[in-house]
């Protein structure tokens with residue numbers, strides 16, 4: 422396992438569309454482990470492979486209910502609309518109000534090449550949409566209704 426360097430906003434790497442993973446092997450499992458370790462180290466609730474410099478369709482999420490790993494995730498259903506505050510490991514100290522679907526259903530492969538389907542709401546649904554946006558080369562600051570400095574905001 423290794424902690425990886427987080428790619429920050431401004432890097433062209435975060436604007437690229439990630440490539441689907443064609444073979445789920447030990448290199449992919451190692452990448453997922455390294456992404457998870459990096460996410461926990463920097464206290465994120467989600468991380469996408471482009472954020473560690475790998476333009477591949479893999480995300481790791483943990484909103485406090487255990488680690489979820491998604492390879493080649495695709496949102497197949499969306500329901501409702503809700504606005505809430507988001508941040509991102511690649512955009513330090515900036516937060517923004519982002520409209521997202523309230524509930525999503527996502528299909529993906531796990532690290533053992535098993536096809537999975539998950540329906541989510543709340544923070545998990547938001548996080549899934551945020552991470553999949555990274556795979557499309559999109560950051561929350563590209564779609565936020567408003568952004569602000571987090572540290573100032575937290576003093577309120």
Ligand code: CO
Pocket residue numbers: 508509510511551552555
């Ligand atoms: Co992010």
